[in-house]
Amino acid sequence: MGGLAAAIRLRLAGHTVAVYEANGYVGGKLAVLQVGAYRFDAGPSLFTQPDYHAELFKLAGKNPADYFAYQRLQTVCHYFWPDGSTLQAPADPAALARALEETFGEDSTKVKAYLARGRKKFALAGDIFLNNPLQRLGTFTSAKAAKAIMQIYKLQIFKRLHGLHAATFRHPHTVQLFDRYATYNGSNPYQASALYSMIPSFEHGEGAYFPTEGMASIGQSLYRLATEIGVAFQFNTRVEAIERTGGRVSGIRTAAGIVSADAVVSNADVTHLYRDLMPAAPAPERALAQPLSTSAVVFYWGIRRSFGQLGLHNIFFSADYKAEFKALFQTQQWPEDPTIYLNISAKYKPDDAPAGSENWFVMVNVPAQTALDTPEALATLRQTVLRILSARLGTEIEPLIEAETVLTPTSIQNRTSGWQGALYGSNSNSLWSGFWRHPNFSKRYKGLFFTGGTVHPGGGIPLALKSGQIAARLAQAYLQK
Numbered sequence: 003m004g005g006l007a008a009a010i011r012l013r014l015a016g017h018t019v020a021v022y023e024a025n026g027y028v029g030g031k032l033a034v035l036q037v038g039a040y041r042f043d044a045g046p047s048l049f050t051q052p053d054y055h056a057e058l059f060k061l062a063g064k065n066p067a068d069y070f071a072y073q074r075l076q077t078v079c080h081y082f083w084p085d086g087s088t089l090q091a092p093a094d095p096a097a098l099a100r101a102l103e104e105t106f107g108e109d110s111t112k113v114k115a116y117l118a119r120g121r122k123k124f125a126l127a128g129d130i131f132l133n134n135p136l137q138r139l140g141t142f143t144s145a146k147a148a149k150a151i152m153q154i155y156k157l158q159i160f161k162r163l164h165g166l167h168a169a170t171f172r173h174p175h176t177v178q179l180f181d182r183y184a185t186y187n188g189s190n191p192y193q194a195s196a197l198y199s200m201i202p203s204f205e206h207g208e209g210a211y212f213p214t215e216g217m218a219s220i221g222q223s224l225y226r227l228a229t230e231i232g233v234a235f236q237f238n239t240r241v242e243a244i245e246r247t248g249g250r251v252s253g254i255r256t257a258a259g260i261v262s263a264d265a266v267v268s269n270a271d272v273t274h275l276y277r278d279l280m281p282a283a284p285a286p287e288r289a290l291a292q293p294l295s296t297s298a299v300v301f302y303w304g305i306r307r308s309f310g311q312l313g314l315h316n317i318f319f320s321a322d323y324k325a326e327f328k329a330l331f332q333t334q335q336w337p338e339d340p341t342i343y344l345n346i347s348a349k350y351k352p353d354d355a356p357a358g359s360e361n362w363f364v365m366v367n368v369p370a371q372t373a374l375d376t377p378e379a380l381a382t383l384r385q386t387v388l389r390i391l392s393a394r395l396g397t398e399i400e401p402l403i404e405a406e407t408v409l410t411p412t413s414i415q416n417r418t419s420g421w422q423g424a425l426y427g428s429n430s431n432s433l434w435s436g437f438w439r440h441p442n443f444s445k446r447y448k449g450l451f452f453t454g455g456t457v458h459p460g461g462g463i464p465l466a467l468k469s470g471q472i473a474a475r476l477a478q479a480y481l482q483k
Contacts (some may be wrong), residue, residue, distance in 0.1 A: 003032060003463055004453030005269030006224040007470025008477070009233045010058050012267070015478050019233045020261070024240040024419075030269070030454075031418055031425075032463070038405035040304035040361040041174060041354040043217035045434040046386040047363060048315065050204045051464040055220060055384060058467075062231055070223040071214040073350070078205045079315040082394050083175055090313070091179070095206045106173035116170055116180075118204035123157050128200075132459050132468045133306060135476065147230055159433060161196035177324050182341070186459050188295025188424065190327045193431035204464075209376030212314060213349045220463065239269070244279050244450065251449040261296065265477045269454040271441045273421035283447070287439040292428035294370040294421070296330055297411040299383055303362040304355065304405030312360075316344040318394055327476065329367055331431065336379055340366040342387055359404075364391075370424035375412045384408075420456075427456025436460075442473045451477045 006028065013019045024254075031045030049072065051096060056066040074093070081089040090103050092098050099113035129146060158166060161250060163184055167177040181191035183201040204210075213219045229235065243255040244266060253262040267277050278287035320326045320339045326431045329335040345363040350357040355361045364387060368374065392399045411423025421427070428439055444450035453473040455461030 003030060003224070004455070004466040004473070005267065006221060006469040007058060007467045008267045008451075008453050009470075010062070010224065010478060011471065011474035013228070014198055014289060015063055015233050015474070016219070017478075017481065020263075021228075021233060021235045022241050022256060022261070023237050025417075026237050028225040028235075031109075031420075032218055032221045034216070034218045035302060035407070037302055037407050038304055039356050040302070040359075040405050041216070041347075042168045042302045042361055042363055043298075043345075043347055044216055044302075044409065046463055047347070049117070049211045049213055049217065049220065049463065051208060051235040054464050054467040055224070058224060059227060064227065066363060069226060070219060072211045072212065075210045075212060075314065077313055079209045080311070080313040081175075081179060081316055082316065082318045083178075083320070084321045084394075087175055088311075089175075089179070091206075093206060093209055095203075096169075098206050100333050102173075102176055108171055108173060108176050112170060113176075116199070117203050117206055119156075121207055122198040123197065124203065126153060127157055127197075131436065132465065133389065133471065135442050135472055136437055136439075136458055137443075137445075141451055143161050145322075153161075154161070158199070158200075162192065162356065163190045163194045163196050163198055165190075166196040168200055170269035175319075177206060178319055181323060182317065184430075185296065186462060187430050188367075188370075188426040189430040190331050191215070192324060193331070194291070195430070195433050198430070206324075210315075212347075214351070216347060218350055241279060244268070244275070246280075246283065246447060249448055251444075251447050264403030265449045265453045265481055267453055267473050267477055268317045271419045271421050271424075271454070272427060272452060272456045274419040276324065277421075278419075283446060286440065289417065289428075292435065292438050293331075293425040293431065295426035295429040296367040297370040297414060297420075297423035297425055298304040299336075299366050299368055299380065299411075300409040301362070301364040301384065301387065302405075302407050302409070303364060303403045304400070305360045305362050305402045306356075306404045307397075307402050308360050309397075310360055311351070311395070312344065312346055314346060314349045316346070317478075318342040318390060328366060331429075334369045334371055334374065336368045336374060336383055337366070338386070340383070340386065340390075342366055342390060344391070370411060370422040372412045372415055372422055375410045375423070380408065380410060383435070425455075431458065442469060443476050449480060451480075 006103035009019045033044040035042040035044040059066040078091045078093050102108040103110040165434045167180045184191035184194045241254045245253045251266045320341045326337045329337045343365040346360050414423040451473040453469040459465045
């Protein structure tokens, strides 16, 4: 997604742009998987901040609605706890506050105030962090940056996310609900900064959405736009090396030979780029040594039954969240009692599954470490997931599975070159992780720029699109010299 955004922006700036893609499709992790009669969006399953996507069409003088359709969700997520508690979380902030008050006895005014503070944090710091390279001095010398620095206490950077939630809410289920937003960038709520309390305000405020034709249509719509404006695509063409002449990049090498270029924008996992595409070149070891985000195991199950108590997005929480994150980040183990995310796109796109059936995208976070990915560990995790879902839903799930495949850290690494299967590159557990994250440009090689979820500002569709914006702006400035 970052590469598509950068390609579109650079083409609109008048440059000749060619995209070299190892796979036979666009979108990276945002891919389609067909398993028997069931269709799955293989990767990201949540769509927020659609304006970032629409902006690319408007820059080209196009109407986004001619390329892409989506609808706003009234209910963001269905939550399930081990004690039998459930909550259908409305998208509307006031409605969510009422639901938490009625279900868990929370003070609704505190919930609304919490979400409002998240929106204020984003208004104060969002532009600085999402639209600019953090490693350039000019980012922090603007009037907007000065204002944010003067009010840095409002960002709560030096508080931990879980600590903020534990001090704000009375019920542990509410704390766990908001803690889970740290997983949006593969991080640990017990370590990550309270700055990330702005994330819930995107869903419960700006809104969460579902693309009418499925998540993969986000990338496909950008591909259509890119081809219309003259971006050239070479699919099934793996880049084997970044070519350099002195301190500048001079192009790329594929199996067909060398392709010369005045600038190269890489959407590849940044560690993969240095270790595999530039192995003889000095690498930014401090950035590459940052602790990795989580990886995942995803079971894609065709279920020959429908469940009325489930929605598009569903979370089945573990009984001991702290122990789960200790396993993920400290002891480096697959959790024995995992939190399970269940996405069912057929709830909004019925043709993704046969009538009366559902396509279950069942995800469990695991450490980014392919050595842990063994057949024995996978079989144990599968049985654990089946046991938990069967108990919570009151139905034996395994007999209902009529189509199945699985994605693991190893297959994530093989399909996307994600180092050790990490979903977001480095994690955001450190208070300064944003500054240590690899920048959108190379400090050593002129003409080399970076986009995608493993560089600034981070993972997820909205941030990947922002990284494309930053990389394109930096490349454009370089090419104009």
